[in-house]
Amino acid sequence: MTYTLGIDIGTYETKGVLVDQTGVVHAQAARGHKMLVPKPGWAEHRPEQDWWDDFVLICKTLLNESGVEASHIKAVACSAIGPCMLPVDASGNPLMNAVLYGVDGRAEAEVRELTARIGEEIIIARCGNALTSQSVGPKILWLKRQRPEIYSRTSHILSSTSFIVMRLTGEVVIDHYTAANFSPLYDVEAQSWVDDLVDDILPLEKLPRLMWSDEIAGHITKEAAQMTGLAFGTPVTVGTIDAAAEALSVGTNKSGDMMLMYGSTIFIILKAHSKVTDPRIWYAPWLFEGEHASMAGLATSGTLTHWFRDQIARDQSVQDAFPTLAEEATKSPPGANGLLMLPYFSGERTPLHDVNAKGAMFGFNLTHTREDIYRALIEGIAHGTRHVTDTFAELDQAPKRFLAVGGGTKNALWLQATSDITGIDQIVCEKTTGASYGDAFLAAMAVGLVERADIAQWNPVVKTITARPNAVYDKAHGLFRRLYEQTKDIAAELT
Structure with missing residues (x-):
């Protein structure tokens, strides 16, 4: 061996x-x-x-x-x-x-x-x-x-x-x-x-x-x-x-493959079919000669769910909070009963590049519950992700599938909302070891022990999240984009 x-x-x-x-x-x-x-x-x-x-x-x-x-x-x-x-x-x-x-x-x-x-x-x-x-x-x-x-x-x-x-x-x-x-x-x-x-x-x-x-x-x-x-x-x-290396570990190999890292922030690597330089996104040559990558990132994601847990779900233990919140949020329908959240609690990276952007929850009435608020938070991050994927599509680099990694892959509601709002299917692979596993595969490639396609056998798919189109989400996304544009000047003046 x-x-x-x-x-x-x-x-x-x-x-x-x-x-x-x-x-x-x-x-x-x-x-x-x-x-x-x-x-x-x-x-x-x-x-x-x-x-x-x-x-x-x-x-x-x-x-x-x-x-x-x-x-x-x-x-x-x-x-x-x-x-x-x-x-x-x-x-x-x-x-x-x-x-x-x-x-x-x-x-x-x-x-x-x-x-x-x-x-x-x-x-x-x-x-x-x-x-x-x-x-x-x-x-x-x-x-x-x-x-x-x-x-x-x-x-x-x-x-x-x-x-x-x-x-x-x-x-x-x-x-x-x-x-x-x-x-x-x-x-x-x-x-x-x-x-x-x-x-x-x-x-x-x-x-x-x-x-x-x-x-x-x-x-x-x-x-x-x-x-x-x-x-x-x-x-x-x-x-x-x-x-x-983490993108490699889950098989980001074909043009249109997009690693979506659900961490403290969202980080994205899209295996692109050509070089694209645009101020809204990031670009680099990919790991292998003649190949390309486009990157993007949201300034917050997991940090928002932790903020919500620590500030609004204090009745929950640290261990039980996220499963309980996710279960509660399933009682709220897509669109969170009319709540819309801008997830810009630390400004925003791509595609806005706006350090003055602010978080906001819009549409409250007296019937809204914690379930609605948490669902709106998850959906707000997903709308931010769609803003990125729509930007890629405008540049003729539309993602074909998401390869999901990171702690957020344990949150079924988040995965499904992201696929439904973006309209893109996701896969989750068996091994969640991360970058070090990608390093080991890269080393094996370098000395001829494996071919790139062998990552599918090394780290097989164990879960597929199929996008479910929803007119509520399509309407909400348009409102999401408008809400930022119409409040950004006010946000910039807030300290």
């Missing part, structure tokens, strides 16, 4: 799996860590402790618990949160804590400056996305200006996955999907680093070598073998960002 190993580094936890060539999981392990917030709006990890030490411990745990000989592990893959910004010296040592992805907003001034200097239309056309707190380029410029002593000693700027791959193999590489978040230093058409948009951020030779996620970045060094317990010479893939 042969095996592959996949490890994913998340914001608060690192998870790993050891999987055989048929997709059976032989061992799992996890280790928690903290996100540091040294100042309001900042978010950091300690790369040595939170990334590398976690990776080493997970490797040893998987080997010990499975009893598998390291020599039987044919490939290793890693994914991680991203894009992150980590400067390292010539020996690969971190020069500071890693600056995390979009949750870190320290470079807001640089985002505004670079957007003004280059022009947003040009940035979107060349880089695929407008500059935001998710963009690495402005954070490098922040480093240059605010930490010049570190900038001057920087040999390379790495992402989280790049750092692990470098520690394992000595190679400094990055996948194209992650690199697309290094705007304005990455050109999505040329699929290369560029400095013609702005030439004062960083010399391009200090950026990692570009590769595709399923390529072999290098092999386990003797030093890495001694530290992790992995066998010297084991192939290591280039890897990617965690959400992309």
Whole structure:
């Protein structure tokens, strides 16, 4: 029997799996860590402790618990949160804590400056996305200006996955999907680093070598073998960002496949048939050469259900609250007896990109119940999802099916409302291991143990949610869109 190993580094936890060539999981392990917030709006990890030490411990745990000989592990893959910004010296040592992805907003001034200097239309056309707190380029410029002593000693700027791959193999590489978040230093058409948009951020030779996620970045060094317990010479893939690995784990392979992640927020990856750059959505080359991905995200989803539980369902225990609320909400009909909710409790990401958007519940009368309110909340998130899928359709990228992942897949009401409101069927796969399972599959692909289509056997479909057209929802969606437009100016003035 042969095996592959996949490890994913998340914001608060690192998870790993050891999987055989048929997709059976032989061992799992996890280790928690903290996100540091040294100042309001900042978010950091300690790369040595939170990334590398976690990776080493997970490797040893998987080997010990499975009893598998390291020599039987044919490939290793890693994914991680991203894009992150980590400067390292010539020996690969971190020069500071890693600056995390979009949750870190320290470079807001640089985002505004670079957007003004280059022009947003040009940035979107060349880089695929407008500059935001998710963009690495402005954070490098922040480093240059605010930490010049570190900038001057920087040999390379790495992402989280790049750092692990470098520690394992000595190679400094990055996948194209992650690199697309290094705007304005990455050109999505040329699929290369560029400095013609702005030439004062960083010399391009200090950026990692570009590769595709399923390529072999290098092999386990003797030093890495001694530290992790992995066998010297084991192939290591280039890897990617965690959400992309999770999309792979459930079979997001065909054009029109859309991973819908029901987490604290909604995150979406659509396997697109062509490159589309539009200010309302995000774009990146997909994990494999010649393929494309469009992305989107709502600013809230699971955070709203938790807010409702904590503020309006205090009579329910934490363990029983969500099943009870979902059961209660089935007593409310589609449309929640005329209640309509805007889910913008933390502003909104795609397609509105409105940080001033506010949450609202509209249509109350004295007959409404908690059941109606909770159903309206679930439906409001689903209407936000339809706003995204309608935007994709306007761009000739209409999703054909949803591949649902995340904690929200346990909520049957939420799944059904989302399919009914969007008009798109959903599937839920057997294994909910997530990104680390996608990493293990990517590793198996890289060394020829499996083909991409084999994910259907590795992780078969166990549930299908069929969309049920409903005129009530179609009317409500039009009202949902109008309600935002007619209240956004008021929302912007509220503090």
